[in-house]
Amino acid sequence: EIVLTQSPGTLSLSPGERATLSCRASQSVSSSYLAWYQQKPGQAPRLLIYGASSRATGIPDRFSGSGSGTDFTLTISRLEPEDFAVYYCQQYGSSLYSFGQGTKLEIK
Amino acid sequence: QVQLQESGPGLVKPSETLSLTCAVSAYSISSGYYWGWIRQPPGQGLEWIGIIYHSGNTYYNPSLKSRVTISVDTSKNQFSLKLSSVTAADTAVYYCARLGVGAYYFDHWGQGTLVTVSS
Numbered sequence: 001e002i003v004l005t006q007s008p009g010t011l012s013l014s015p016g017e018r019a020t021l022s023c024r025a026s027q028s029v030s031s032s033y034l035a036w037y038q039q040k041p042g043q044a045p046r047l048l049i050y051g052a053s054s055r056a057t058g059i060p061d062r063f064s065g066s067g068s069g070t071d072f073t074l075t076i077s078r079l080e081p082e083d084f085a086v087y088y089c090q091q092y093g094s095s096l097y098s099f100g101q102g103t104k105l106e107i108k
Numbered sequence: 109q110v111q112l113q114e115s116g117p118g119l120v121k122p123s124e125t126l127s128l129t130c131a132v133s134a135y136s137i138s139s140g141y142y143w144g145w146i147r148q149p150p151g152q153g154l155e156w157i158g159i160i161y162h163s164g165n166t167y168y169n170p171s172l173k174s175r176v177t178i179s180v181d182t183s184k185n186q187f188s189l190k191l192s193s194v195t196a197a198d199t200a201v202y203y204c205a206r207l208g209v210g211a212y213y214f215d216h217w218g219q220g221t222l223v224t225v226s227s
Contacts, residue, residue, distance in 0.1 A: 001170070035213035037154075044203055044217035045154065056215065088154055092212035095167045097144075097156040 002027050004089050004100035012108040019076040021103045023089035028069045033092040036065055036074045039102075040085045048087075049074065081107075110135040112204050112218035119224050120198075126191040126223055130204030131184075137162050138182045142207040144214065145178060145189045147200040155200075159207060160187055194225045 003026040013019055023034070031052040037045035047056040049065035052072055062077040076083055084107050089100040116128035130143070137143065144159035158168040160178045168176050172191070180187040191198060201220040208215035 032210070033212045037214075044220050045214070046217070047208075047213060047215050050208060050213040050215075090154075090213065096169070097159075097212075099154040099156065101153045 001096060002029060002091055002093055002098055004091055004098055006087075006089060006100035006103045008103060009101075010104045010106060012106050013079055014108045015079050015081055017079050019074075019079055019083070019105055021074040021076075021087055021105070023067075023072040023074070023100050025070045025072070025091060027093075029072075029091045029093060031068050034065075034067070034072050035090045037088045037090065038083075038085050039088065045088060076105075079105075110206055110216045112206065112216060114202060114204050114218045114221040116221060116223070118222060119226065120194055121227050122195055122225055123193055126189070126194050126198060126225070128189045128202055128204075128221065128223070129186050130188070130218060131186045132206075133185070135206075136182075137180060137185050137187065142211040143180070143187050144205050144207060146203045146205060146214070147198075148203070148220075149197075149200045157189065157191075157202075159211070196225050199223065199225045 005024045007022045034052040036049040039045040053065045064075045066073050086102045086104050088102050111133045113131045120126045142159045145157040158178045160166045175192045177190040201222050203220045204218045205214040206216040
């Protein structure tokens, strides 16, 4: 089973700043099989990025994903007030799925 | 735009079976895609439970496999989750979701339903 570890656990930033969230896998993950989600309180997760770097439908271009192998990054170029939420990475491999523990992005 | 809606009891007694249904609208399950269940204990992260194809093929999280059954009813355009022998550790918000092309990410989610395990 591939374990995903996200860092930091909490990130405190101000609107307008750049956010960099990390997701590290215990084994190599195909870039095609890495996704990112945003979850706000009381809501279901929302797909942001799939295939490590492809934005899902309707996702603003301030969100970008990158990485390969065991290290992946979600970058939010300029934070908007609505971006403060919890972010999860997720991988697929050998018919199994797993999520990271999440990074909480909070307003500083 | 495909929509998913979970339904089922919000309270289940320990040792009993949790049963949930996910109704799909604006898309026919028979047309393809995989469909899945994910859960989230209060204040915690996401845990994948399992997925099913319209043909009935299933894949389960090994940690839950002995207790989980996911089935599909194409005539009602819905799929279901059964989790047996529940304990308080199974208390969570349960989400149903559709997997995107290639079946490696979840692109549409239901709003989720809280199931509490308590006597």
